[in-house]
Amino acid sequence: xxxxxxxxxxxxxxxxxxxxxxxxxxxxxxxxxxxxxxxxxxxxxxxxxxxxxxxxxxxxxxxxxxxxxxxxxxxxxxxxxxxxxxxxxxxxxxxxxxxxxxxxxxxxxxxxxxxxxxxxxxxxxxxxxxxxxxxxxxxxxxxxxxxxxxxxxxxxxxxxxxxxxxxxxxxxxxxxxxxxxxxxxxxxxxxxxxxxxxxxxxxxxxxxxxxxxxxxxxxxxxxxx
Numbered sequence: 303x304x305x306x307x308x309x310x311x312x313x314x315x316x317x318x319x320x321x322x323x324x325x326x327x328x329x330x331x332x333x334x335x336x337x338x339x340x341x342x343x344x345x346x347x348x349x350x351x352x353x354x355x356x357x358x359x360x361x362x363x364x365x366x367x368x369x370x371x372x373x374x375x376x377x378x379x380x381x382x383x384x385x386x387x388x389x390x391x392x393x394x395x396x397x398x399x400x401x402x403x404x405x406x407x408x409x410x411x412x413x414x415x416x417x418x419x420x421x422x423x424x425x426x427x428x429x430x431x432x433x434x435x436x437x438x439x440x441x442x443x444x445x446x447x448x449x450x451x452x453x454x455x456x457x458x459x460x461x462x463x464x465x466x467x468x469x470x471x472x473x474x475x476x477x478x479x480x481x482x483x484x485x486x487x488x489x490x491x492x493x494x495x496x497x498x499x500x501x502x503x504x505x506x507x508x509x510x511x512x513x514x515x516x517x518x519x520x521x522x523x524x525x526x527x
Contacts, residue, residue: 307334308355314368323499383461395463402466422513449486
């Protein structure tokens with residue numbers, strides 16, 4: 303049995319749950335992190351010494367870190383469009399996965415979303431929000447040029463490369479900010495919204511994440527936004 307630990311509102315958990323649903327994998331979900339707690343227990347620490355979500359256990363094989371989990375699930379399920387035995391074909395998606403984690407997410411999720419949504423109003427840094435808004439917009443404009451030539455980041459069909467970057471779209475378009483017109487990104491977003499797995503696991507309300515004056519920011523939440 304495949305078991306996943308994490309909270310539904312966690313961005314990194316959402317990526318994994320989205321792929322699990324796309325693959326049609328039977329699984330058990332154990333709430334962990336945030337208000338559910340549990341990440342600092344001895345039992346959870348044995349699963350992940352870093353005490354972070356998501357973590358999976360599939361028949362005794364434990365994997366942590368969201369993108370490592372995505373690759374593992376895709377490889378173990380072993381079928382297109384999520385996995386290929388050809389290294390170059392596989393790299394098409396893996397490039398976008400790595401780019402999303404190293405370039406897009408620090409600006410949109412750990413940058414703009416954290417500064418605007420997860421920070422209490424009275425503590426917000428308007429200059430920082432503006433900088434992150436501009437850099438996020440630049441990344442989406444570059445994606446728009448790519449998506450003008452193909453319907454998905456993975457290419458002609460939806461694939462693994464769409465999941466990390468695609469998971470940012472719900473929160474990006476839900477934030478009350480000025481955004482450039484990016485019609486091809488918007489079209490991609492609508493195609494993702496039409497997927498049942500995306501609607502169920504990514505389009506999750508994030509009210510619980512809104513910064514409140516009486517809630518201190520915790521460092522561990524930065525990676526679990």
